[in-house]
Amino acid sequence: MFSYLRSTILQYNPCKTYARMFRNRNNWVPSRMTYHGVFWAISVLSLFVTVGDRLWVSQTGGDLLLKRESRSIIPGSDRPLGDWLTNWFWLITARTLIVSLNISFVTVMWMIPNFLEEAAPAFLDMDVRHSNIQIHKFAGIWLNGFVVVIHCALLFLPTIIDGTPLHFMWDGFDFSNWWDPCVRTFSAYITPEDIYFTYDEVFRLILSVLCFCILIPISRADWMLGKSYSFAMGIHAFAGFAFMYDMVRKNSHPLCYRFNLPFIFLYIIDRIFSTFFYRVNRFKVHKIQRCSDTCFVLFGHLDNLPYRGQGCGDNYWLLHRFQRTRPCSPIFQRAHPYTSFQNWDEKSRDLWNIGFVIRTNPKNAHSWSLWLMEQGLYQHLGNNSGMSERNLENRSLEPTLKPTAISEGIQNPAYRIDEETKETHQQTLGDCSTTAESSADCESEGEKPSFESNKRGLRKQMSLKIVGANFVSEDSCFGLQLDLRSYGPYRSSFYVIGNSYTQFEHLVLIAGGSGFGYFLSALTMINDYERENMSHAEEKQSSKLTRTTIIYTARENQLISLCGQMLSSLKNFDKCNYRPHYTGKDCEHPGELKKRGKSYQITSEPSQCHYQGYAELPSSLQITQGRLDIDHVLSEFKDVRSDTLVCACASTGFLDQIKLACYKYALRLRVEEI
Secondary structure (H helix, E strand, O other): OOHHHHHHHHHHHHHOOOOOOOOOOHHHOOOOOOOHHHHHHHHHHHHHHHHHHHOOOOOOOOOOOOOOOOOOOOOOOOOHHHHHHHHHHHHHHHHHHHHHHHHHHHHOOOHHHHHHHHOOOOEEEHHHHHHHHHHHHHHHHHHHHHHHHHHHHHHHHHHHHHHOOEOOOOOOOOOOOOOOOOOOOOOOOEEEOOEEEEEEHHHHHHHHHHHHHHHHHHHOOHHOOOOOOOHHHHHHHHHHHHHHHHHHHHOOHHHHHHHHHHHHHHHHHHHHHHHHHOOOEEEEEEEEEEEEEOOEEEEEEOOOOOOOOOOOEEEEEOOOOOOOOOOOOOOOOEEEEEEEEOOOOEEEOOOOOOEEEEOOOOOOOOHHHHHHHHHHHHHHHHHHHHHOOOHHHOOOOOOOOOOOOOOOOOOOOEEOOOOOHHHHHHHHHHHHHHHHHHHHHHHHHHOOOOOOHHHHHHHHHHHHEEOOOOOEEEEHHOOOEEEEEEEEOOOOOOOOHHHHHOOOOEEEEEEEHHHHHHHHHHHHHHHHHHHOOOOHHHHHHHHHHHHHEEEEEEHHHHHHHHHHHHHHOOOHHHHHEEEEEEEEOOOOHHHHHHHHHEEEEOOOOOOOOOOOOOOOOOOOOOOOOOOOHHHHHHHHHHHHHEEEEEEEOHHHHHHHHHHHHHHHHOEEEEEEEO
């Protein structure tokens, strides 16, 4: 918990960000108006108005809205220093908390920010999702947590400075005012002679420390998120609402009724519509393809998703609302967010139009994504081999299943397809039918299939057939009876790729681990736009794909193989510049150890690398072993920084390096954290 506090405070230190910008001020070029800048401008202006209103001196006194007496900012000779400092800091911290509470609720809305992202004019650079996440983290740490603890602890400042005596007042409770029941017979908490406080002030101080020093750090700690994402988010929401309730319940906080309650009601309306009405659909799972023991690909279909209603890397929240069985503990589960890629083929969209690359933790028995992967494997085994769900849960997952890529039905011009692939797919369907019939015959004869035979049958069903650069999965004929509830699409930070084709000339796509799914969306959208708006000659000469650089790093060879296979199934994929990096174990061959940092091609020969058993990747994908020097790579775009867009989907550590490099070379950056 304390390590999280230390790392979070250092990571979201605003002085650190401004120092980077100042050091590299000569590199910065004039940019467009941004949502992030507009949001902070409105927030700072609101802060100055609320603080200035309390200090305003006129014939009606200070605090023009409530007509209360103004506060003097000059200490008098007969006024103790501790009394003056406490009232001065209370004035600033109280008004800051009013503004910061509104910031916290606005930045966690769903429907309204998504509408702003889609309806914003072209001159405004939105990036609403990532901006709201960053603003929410900053406001939660510095404007809510730090300020509210200081605000409550300031009650003891006069005693520390001036030695003013403390008096604990106990006059009982008045439960007719149940929101603020402590009876207060004194007129002011602090006077030049005495300090008064009740049980309520002690409760507020304990609550602020509990929420912002214990509960919220625990809810954002990696070990808690790894144990249960839903439970961690539940703790986070409880702490946030406890802080909100403590702010608005006090009779001494009349401005909270006028300024905070409208935003709280707006948040409640937004969340109700987002939960029950706004883009809520049934997600029909087409198939689940497992590429390793920690990663799988989910293909499914949304009925109400229009052909042009998808953006690059849209975010969807998935939940098991249509399943009768309890998937994992705890019973209450929050929807889980994932970044998608899409299928734009009108002939095959009835099979699947949305896909997700999902990473899971096999060591966590309560992982929702692990339950989802096991559910898909269970339906393959149970429907075709008679294996019970209990037997599946009691066994360990087999980590040697081969990765598979984009499935059948990819026939639009943005993908590659040929007649040989169609014939092979028809043969595949026949093979699957034969397999199913043989399994049924085995059961009719009274033979109980063994676990080893089930694993061999599962491998056979999920193996990969390769025809040139086209990939067909043998398990395509087995439809899953698995429906999930989907919330989305919500626009991600990469929405600009498909929405504003002319805003950039050079595109750098960066991903790590399971974050490469948006590569498919980006390349598909660019290729589809050029196919519809350019002639063949123009597309060949000035295609933006030739100025697209794809950088991918992974510790697992299965993910690199899967990424290469999926990308190579796209049309014109070879126009892009690829820089994949393998950062896992060294190759077994002794000669390969000397090639660290040098390029070599991964093949399927068992004597060379750990990649045996997987399809040979296209020759344009040259794998580099060793960690990536992202600063050196992005320095190549410093001369064209005004026309370059950098998109990254990776872990926090990798994103920090990317942000440093983009600050250094003044590159426009969009990020999604996994």
